[in-house]
Amino acid sequence: MTRVNNQIILAERPQGMPDDSTFQFVQKEVANVREGQILIKTLYVSVDPYMRGRMVDAESYIEPFKVNEVIEGGSIGEVIESKSNKFQEGDVVTGMFGWQEYYAADENEIRQIDPSIAPITTHLGILGMTGLTAYFGLLDIGKPKEGETVVISGAAGSVGSTVGQIAKIKGARVVGIAGSDEKINYLKEELGFDAGINYRTTNDIERDLAQDCPDGVDVYFDNVGGKISDAVMTQLNRYARIPVCGAISTYNQEEPDIGPRVQQTLIKKSALMQGFTVANYADRFKEGAQQLGSWLQEGKLTYRETIREGFENIPDAFLDLFKGRNIGKLLVKVADRQYE
Amino acid sequence: MTRVNNQIILAERPQGMPDDSTFQFVQKEVANVREGQILIKTLYVSVDPYMRGRMVDAESYIEPFKVNEVIEGGSIGEVIESKSNKFQEGDVVTGMFGWQEYYAADENEIRQIDPSIAPITTHLGILGMTGLTAYFGLLDIGKPKEGETVVISGAAGSVGSTVGQIAKIKGARVVGIAGSDEKINYLKEELGFDAGINYRTTNDIERDLAQDCPDGVDVYFDNVGGKISDAVMTQLNRYARIPVCGAISTYNQEEPDIGPRVQQTLIKKSALMQGFTVANYADRFKEGAQQLGSWLQEGKLTYRETIREGFENIPDAFLDLFKGRNIGKLLVKVADRQYE
Numbered sequence: 001m002t003r004v005n006n007q008i009i010l011a012e013r014p015q016g017m018p019d020d021s022t023f024q025f026v027q028k029e030v031a032n033v034r035e036g037q038i039l040i041k042t043l044y045v046s047v048d049p050y051m052r053g054r055m056v057d058a059e060s061y062i063e064p065f066k067v068n069e070v071i072e073g074g075s076i077g078e079v080i081e082s083k084s085n086k087f088q089e090g091d092v093v094t095g096m097f098g099w100q101e102y103y104a105a106d107e108n109e110i111r112q113i114d115p116s117i118a119p120i121t122t123h124l125g126i127l128g129m130t131g132l133t134a135y136f137g138l139l140d141i142g143k144p145k146e147g148e149t150v151v152i153s154g155a156a157g158s159v160g161s162t163v164g165q166i167a168k169i170k171g172a173r174v175v176g177i178a179g180s181d182e183k184i185n186y187l188k189e190e191l192g193f194d195a196g197i198n199y200r201t202t203n204d205i206e207r208d209l210a211q212d213c214p215d216g217v218d219v220y221f222d223n224v225g226g227k228i229s230d231a232v233m234t235q236l237n238r239y240a241r242i243p244v245c246g247a248i249s250t251y252n253q254e255e256p257d258i259g260p261r262v263q264q265t266l267i268k269k270s271a272l273m274q275g276f277t278v279a280n281y282a283d284r285f286k287e288g289a290q291q292l293g294s295w296l297q298e299g300k301l302t303y304r305e306t307i308r309e310g311f312e313n314i315p316d317a318f319l320d321l322f323k324g325r326n327i328g329k330l331l332v333k334v335a336d337r338q339y340e
Numbered sequence: 341m342t343r344v345n346n347q348i349i350l351a352e353r354p355q356g357m358p359d360d361s362t363f364q365f366v367q368k369e370v371a372n373v374r375e376g377q378i379l380i381k382t383l384y385v386s387v388d389p390y391m392r393g394r395m396v397d398a399e400s401y402i403e404p405f406k407v408n409e410v411i412e413g414g415s416i417g418e419v420i421e422s423k424s425n426k427f428q429e430g431d432v433v434t435g436m437f438g439w440q441e442y443y444a445a446d447e448n449e450i451r452q453i454d455p456s457i458a459p460i461t462t463h464l465g466i467l468g469m470t471g472l473t474a475y476f477g478l479l480d481i482g483k484p485k486e487g488e489t490v491v492i493s494g495a496a497g498s499v500g501s502t503v504g505q506i507a508k509i510k511g512a513r514v515v516g517i518a519g520s521d522e523k524i525n526y527l528k529e530e531l532g533f534d535a536g537i538n539y540r541t542t543n544d545i546e547r548d549l550a551q552d553c554p555d556g557v558d559v560y561f562d563n564v565g566g567k568i569s570d571a572v573m574t575q576l577n578r579y580a581r582i583p584v585c586g587a588i589s590t591y592n593q594e595e596p597d598i599g600p601r602v603q604q605t606l607i608k609k610s611a612l613m614q615g616f617t618v619a620n621y622a623d624r625f626k627e628g629a630q631q632l633g634s635w636l637q638e639g640k641l642t643y644r645e646t647i648r649e650g651f652e653n654i655p656d657a658f659l660d661l662f663k664g665r666n667i668g669k670l671l672v673k674v675a676d677r678q679y680e
Contacts, residue, residue, distance in 0.1 A: 053608075225603040247603040257604060261564040261597045263587040266615030268393075272612045275606030 003030040006311055008099040010065045014055055016254040017322065022055070023071070023315045026111065031104040038087045038110065040077035040095075040103045042334045044307075046124040047318040048073065049157075049278075052251040062277070072098040074124050076113070078337055090339030094123045099314050101334060118296060125158055125329035126303040127292055129278050133245060134162035135288045139170075141243035141274045142219040146171030149213045151216040151232055153246060154223030156183035158303070158329035161191060163221045164293075168192050172219070175212045177205070177228055179324040186327055190302065205231040216240075224249045229258050240271040252322055253268050304328030343370040346651055348439040350405045354395055357662065362395070363571040363655045371444040378427045380417035380435075380443045382674045384647075386464040387658040389497075390411065390617075392591040395608040397505070401618070412438040415465050427452065430679030432461045439654050441674060443475070458636060459652060465498050466643040467632055469618050473585060474502035475628045476674070476676030478509075481583035481614045482559040489553045491572055494563030496523035497642070498669035501531060502632075503561045504642050508532050511654035512559070515552045517545070517568055519664040526667055530642065545571040556580075564589045570599050580611040586592055592662055644668030 004027050011024035012269060033039045051073055065071060075098060079091040081114045084107050089092065095110035097103035113123045125131060137159075144150050150167040154160045155176025164187065167174045175195045176187040184196035195212035202208050209217070216237035221231050225247025236242075250257045265271065281288065295301040306326045308317045311334045320326060344367050349670055351364035359462045373379045394405045398590045405411060415438055419431040424447050427433065435450035437443035453463045465471060465479045477499075484490050490507040495516025504527065507514045515535045516527040524536035535552035542548050549557070549572060556577035562569050565587025576582075605611065621628065635641040648657045651674045660666060 056435060222603065225601060229601075229603060243601050244606045247601075247607065250601070250604060257601045258598060259585075259601045261565060261569075261590070261599045261615070263562065263569065263584050263615070264590065265645060266584045267587065267617065268614060268615070270616050270620055271614070273602070273606055274611070275603070275608070276610050277607065280610055 003102065004028075005030045005071045005100055005102045007101070008311075008314055009070055010055060010067050012067065013057060014252075017252040018052070018055065018315075018319060020315075025312070030102045032070045033081050033083050033104050035083050037104050037106055038079050038084050038093070039081035040093060040097060040105055040110070041338070042075050042077045042097065042101050042103065042311075043092075043337060044075035044076045044121055044124060044331050044333055045099055045314055045330065046128075047314065047321060047330050048130070049246055049248045049251065049321050051318065052322075062208075063084070070098050070100050072096050074102075074129055076124060077103065077122055078335075078339060080338065092120050092337070094128070101311060117293065120305070121305055121307070121329075121331055122296070124331055125305060126296060126301060127289055128163055130158040130329060131162050131289045132281065132285055133248060133278040134159045134166060134294060136278060136284065137245050137276055138163045138166050138219070138221055139245040140281070141272075142167075142221055142241050144170045144172040144219045147173070148218035149173045149175065149215055149237075150219040150221065151175045151177065151209065151213065151217050151235075152221045152223070153177045153228050153232070154246065155187055155193070155196070156180075157223060158326050159245060160221070160223050161187070161303065161328055162301065164193050165191055166220075166295075167219070169295065169300055173213075173215075175209070177224075177232075181236045183327055186304070190304075199228055209235045210336050221245060222247075225257070226250050227259065233260070233262060233265050236265065236269045236271050238269050238271075240269055242271065242273040244273055244275040248322065306330045308332045310334070343442065344368075345370045345440055347410045347441070348651075348654055349410055350407050352407065353397060354483045354592075356545070356594040358392070358395065358655075360655075365652070370442045373421050373423050373444050375423050377444050377446055378419050378424050378433070379421035380433060380437060380445055380450070381420045381678070382415055382417045382437065382441050382443065382651075383432075383677060384416040384461055384464060384671050384673055385439055385654060386414035386468075387654065387661060387670050387672065388470070389586055389588045389591065390460060391658065392662075402619070410438050410440050412436050414469055415443075416460055416464060417443065418562065418679060420678065425480055432460050432677070434468070441651060451482060457633065461645055461647070461669075461671055462636070462643070464611045464671055465645060466502055466636060466641060467629055470498040470669060471651055472621065472625055472628045473503050473618040474499045474506060475632060476618060477585050478503045478506050478559070478561060479582040480621070481612075481616060482507075482561055482581050484510045484512040484559045487513070488558035489513045489515065489555055489577075490559040490561065491515045491517065491549065491553065491557050491559045491575075492563070493517045493538070493568050493572070494586065495527055495533070496520075496667050497563060499585060500563050501643065502528070502641065502670055504533050505531055506635075507559070507561075509635065509640055513553075513555075515549070517564075517572075524668055526644070530644075535605045546574050549575045560585075561585060562587075565597070567599065568589050572602070573602060573605050576605065576609045576611050578609050578611075580609055582611065582613040584613055584615040588662065596618050646670045650674070
């Protein structure tokens, strides 16, 4: 019996917004499991803005996707066959096996997760890369002090919503920028943000920031780049810190990304901007995951997930990231657990 | 007998490049020296690019100059009358008394300098604020490691030329960007820079940088901002550090300072940009001055001064800063020492 492995490959590199021609659905035979390997059936795949960067063939911190190969990305699956001593059938694991229904993994490519601690999907979100991104970017670069003001763009996304909660834990005033009233309500009512700015409906984001940050901006956690970031730069305090995490507003832009140069502001404010990627902190993931797990168990952190259903809907879910539709972490459920 | 104090005041705030209407020469009586004060006769005044920033009425790290008041700036003078126990006639002192021939100072406004260690003018240059700016900006933010590549814009200026030499002391490859072949020769022949780029004559500064920095750019010490900095940003290595010290190319620009946004580059390279001003390091000036003094005495550091003559030439000397004419520190000699 041959099992069919549905895969989504990068058909061509997008110019501007990806579309149907970017992705192609293909069917392959499920690979044979070699000695030491595990066959994984995919349960959930993560769709994340940074994946847009891997679709272009440009040098970056992470290798570009290859054309005609499966789109890589964070996934959770169940071991359905094991030729490894380390894993057994029914184990839930996470890895970067991406947009395909089955994957024959080497032992060291995947990590087992414990479904008894928290829902398994948290390992693609608040206990996974997005939580760790928030944790290290905010604490290692932003370094918020009690009583300081932290502004977050893309605040209702999976990273931003975690950043804001950690900043509150650290005693900061927290102001989120997001693109709908529903999101702003979520930030204020459910996550305890002190204020929120809907950048789609405001007439003057600088004025709103000045109002909501009467003591200025000490930390700006930047998920979006572009004009929103230009506006926040006008409100910085002396010695402000800016973890530069993402620039989602510009990822699909075809024209050059042009705006006010930052040098004069950085000098006047003795301010710091630092780009980062979570992989920089690989040797501290354990520390981060433990702290996030504790806060989650203590009820100090909460999260929201938007879970789409169906392998065939992965590309659309990915494209929705750039339409600002989701609150919290966006995932696609591909299959139910068999061994539960 | 009344002594006349020639002063230069800020007559009006400049739009774009300052000119004759920016400054006004006035004559005042020399102030009476009160108990605890010292009367100083100015010997040298420093002209520095950052002073342009103080001519506009905008919030910054340093108070704007006031209209109709004497232009403040680093100066060296000789004590000609003392009602203080801490100073006596003939002492050479430095302070911020600025563009005037005489100044009645409080004890704590000035600092005595020792003419036996190095020429007194070095206290406005390599042993003064410019040397300290280079020292702290490079070592505290740039943190060059042996074998790394350091690029410096405004490399033949007082700060840039010191940065390059310190980077060489630390074992880095050093590439300077400056605006004349004479300057490039100076950097390479006298200061030991590994390469130099004349931005006025090159057709393609990115290509030149790629050639001169075959291993990429680890530290970019930015004195100029604008298009030169845009070009260097394309050549950064992962974990690059950018001390943002000045943006002289944009100080007199009337149009908005627009260029490629840096966020995507900072993310891709996990790079850091940090603005600073030497005053941030006030509690470490002693450490910096001692180290610079040692290097100077050991012959590991050298410097050049351009000294103009005559109080009446101070505004022109200041304006020459923006024409790229000077190599090293630009000073104006106002008077000879009387007590030497």
